[in-house]
Amino acid sequence: MTRVEVAGVEVSTEHFIGGERAGSDTTFTDISPIDAEPVAEVARGGEREADLAVAAAQEAFPAWGALGTAGRAEVMHRLADLIDANVERLAAVECADMAMLLRSLRARVISRGARNFRAYADLAVAYEERVWESNGTRNRVVRRPSGPAVVITPWNAPFMLSTWKTAPALAAGCTVILKPAEWSPLSCSLLCDLVAEAGFPPGVFNVVQGIGEEIGAALTRHEGVRRISFTGSPETAVHIGTAAARNIVPFTGELGGKGPLLVFADADLEGAARKAAGQYDDAGQVCLAGTRLLVERSVEDAFLELFHRFTDEHVLGDPRDDATTVSPLIHADHLERVEGFVERARANGDEIVRGGRRREDVGPLFYDPTLVIPRSNDSEIVQREVFGPVLTFQTFADEQEAVALANSTRYGLSGIVYTGSEERAERVGRGVRAGTVWVNTFLVRDLTAPFGGVGISGIGREGGDYALDFYSDLKTLQILDGTTA
Template structure:
C-alpha cells in the first residue's frame, strides 16, 4: 500500500482518510470503516466514520463559498471549471491507479474514466456564462422576464461502482449553475472523491465550495439531509435507499434527483447483424463485472435465433479474462465488495431454483480468493426473480420473444426503466421499438454509449430527474419570474389572470 499512501500524500497532504472540509482533511470519530481489497480480501485502509457534528462546519463553509462563487462573473467561474479539467488531466495516471484499486475496474478502464471526468468539467465550463434568462411575450403591458439562479448547496450521494466518474457527473453541472456541493461518496470508495475535492480547490475554486464527506449514509448522510442547509439531494443507488432518502428530504420540502438502477432490455431481432449484436451484448453486461446501472442484464432474443445466438454469447463469455484489475491481461476484475458478491451468488442460486438454465459460468471460481464471479449466461423467462430484480454483477438472463409486439411487452414488463437497446436492420422497426420501450436512454444497434452533453435518467423505479446535458443545469437552478409594469396608466384587479393595461 506504499504507492497508495504516497499518492494520498501528494494530492491530499495526508495518508489518512477523513472528510475534505473547507480545504483540509477532518478526521472522523465514529465507527471504524475498513476498505477491503477485493482481489484477496485483505484490509487496505481503515478510517473512522465522520462525526455528525461536522455537518455544522460543512454548512457554514458551503454557504460562504457559494456566495463567493455566485458573486464571481460567470466567465470567471467557467475558467475555473475548465482549469479543474486541466488539473484532473495532470493527475490522470495517479487518479486512474487509485480508482482501479478502489473500484476494481481494469486499470485502462479506470484511466479512461478519469479523462471523461476532465471532459465533463470542460463541457460545463462552456455553459457557465450561457445560462441565459428568457423574456416571455405576455398579453399585458408588462415586461416579463425569467432568471435562472443558483439554488445554494446541493447534497450529492454517489455509489461505489464508478466513484470518480459519478462524482464528476454530478459535481460539474452543479458548480456550473453556481452552487456549492456536499459530496458524500460511498464509504467503500471515498479516496478519489476526496482527491477531486482537493483538485477543485487547486484549480482556484473557493475553499468550501466542494466538501467531501467520508462516512456512512445512515450516519453522516442522514444528518446532512436532516440538518444541513441544502436545497437539493442527488442520489445514485438502489431503489430502496433512494425511497428512504426521498422520504427524509420530503420532510424538509427538499427536492431530489434520483438514479436508481435498472434491469435494461437488450433486444435482438433475427434480421440484425448478429456478430455485432453479440459483441454489443457482451459489452452491455460484462464490462465492469456487470456493476453498471445501465447494464443490458435482460437479453431478449427472437425465437428463431435464440439457441444459436445465446450459444455464441456463452462461448464468447467464456473467453473473457477474469483477473486482478491492475494486470494488463485482465478484461474484468472482481466484484467490489463482500456484500455484493454474496448478493450475486444468492441471486444465481435463486435463478437455478426457479428453473433458469446455466449456459455459461460457474460461481465461485475454484481455487481463487477474492470476490470473483465468472461471466454468467442464464436462459429463462421474464417472470423469474433474476429477470425482475437487479443483480448488479456479470450475469445476463437470455429470454426468447416471438415478434415485435412481444419484445416490447417483455421489455416494459419491469419495475425499472433506465435504459434499453434494439438490434435490427429494419430502420422503421428500430424507431418503433425505441418509441415504445419505457426507458430514459435507448440505443439502436449500439449499447452503453453516454456523453455528458446528453440527458441521462430513468423512468419508473429507475428514478426521476436528469443528471447531464442542459437538463441537469435546470435541475440545479431556481427559476424566478419578474414582472415589470411598463404602462403609464396601469390597470389593477383583485383577480388573478390577464389584466389589460
C-alpha cells in the same frame, strides 16, 4: 494530516471541509477488491461532520453564487486541466480501491471527469435567458443558484460519477457537500487535493466520508441543504426522498436498472452477440447494462453460439493486467448478494446455462460470467437488479412480444436494441420504456442529453441544461413596458 500510500500515490483519509482536512473520532476500513485486503482506515463522519460541512457550504455560497458563470467557469476549467494532468494517479488509486479495469480508467473513465467540468462550465456560460413580451410586460426567466447541495455517489466509477453530479451544481452557483460511497472513497479524496490546487474558495467543495446510514442520513435531513442528488438503490432512495420531502428539498435519484437487450432477426448478429457478451465488463457492476437478453426466436441458436464464443474470450483476473476483461466484485457482501440471486434461481428451477459459481481460483471476490434461462418472466432473476456478472436469456416471437417483455419490470433506466431496420429502430426505440435507448450501439453519451430513469429507476433528469435547471431556482422577472430608471 493522515495520509496513506495507495498504488504508489499518497492519499488523505480525512474529510475535506471548508478547504481543510478534518479527521473524525472513528474510522471505517476500506478494502481493495483485488485481494480483499485492507487499504486504509478512513475518517467516519456523522452529525458533527455534517453540520460542519453544511455550515462551510452555507458560508461560501453567497460569494460563489455572485461570482457569475464566467468566473466559476475559469476555476472549473483549471480543475479540468488538473484532472487531465493526473489521470495516471487517479486511475491507479481508483483501480486499487474499486477494481475497475485500469486500462479503461486510463483511457476514458477518469478523463470523463475533466469533460464533465468543462462541459457544464461552458453550458452555464452559454445559457440564454428566455425573453418575451406579454400583457404589456417584458418577461425574462432568470436562473439563480439554489444553495448548498448534497451529492451522494455510488461505489462503481466513483470519480467519474462524482464529477458528473458536482460539476453542474458548481456551474450553477451552488456549493457542494459530496458523500462518496464507503466501499470506494479514495479517488474522491484525491479530487479534493485538485480542487484546492485549482483555487476553489474554501467551503465551495466539501467531502465527508462515512457510512450511509450515519453521515448520509445526517446530510439528507439537514435543514441547511437546498438540493439533493443521489445515485444508488431504490431502497435507499426511499429514505433520502422522505428526508428531502420533510424539508421541501428537490431531489433527483438515478436508481439502477434491469435493462433489456433486444436482438431482432434482421440485426448484425455477430455485433449484437459481442455486445451482449460485453455486458460482463466490470463484473456486470454497471447500472446501464443490458442484463436481460431478449432474442427473436428464429435466430436463438445462432445468437447463442456467437454469444458463448465471445463470452469464452473473457479473462478473469487482476484489473491492473491489460489482459483482464472481467474484474472482481467490489466487496464480500456484494459477492454474497450476487451469489444469493443465482442460488435462488437454481432452487426456483431456472436453468443455469453457464457460470453460476465463485471463482476462488482467480481471487477471493470473483464470480463466473453467468447466463440464466428463467422458468418464467416472473422469476426473481428477471425482475430484480443483480448488479453482477449475471444475464438472463429469453426469446420472443415478434415485435409486440419483444416490447412487452422489455417493459415487464418495474425498472426503466436504459435499453439496447439491435435491428437492421430503421423503421423498427424508431418504433421499438419509442416503445421501450426507459430513460435512454441505444440502437445498434451502447454507452455512447452526449453530455447535453437528459439522463435518468422511469419507474423505480429514478426521479428527475441529469445532463445538460436539465441538470443546471435542477440546481437553480428559476425566477420570472416581469417589467411593465415603458418602465424607466
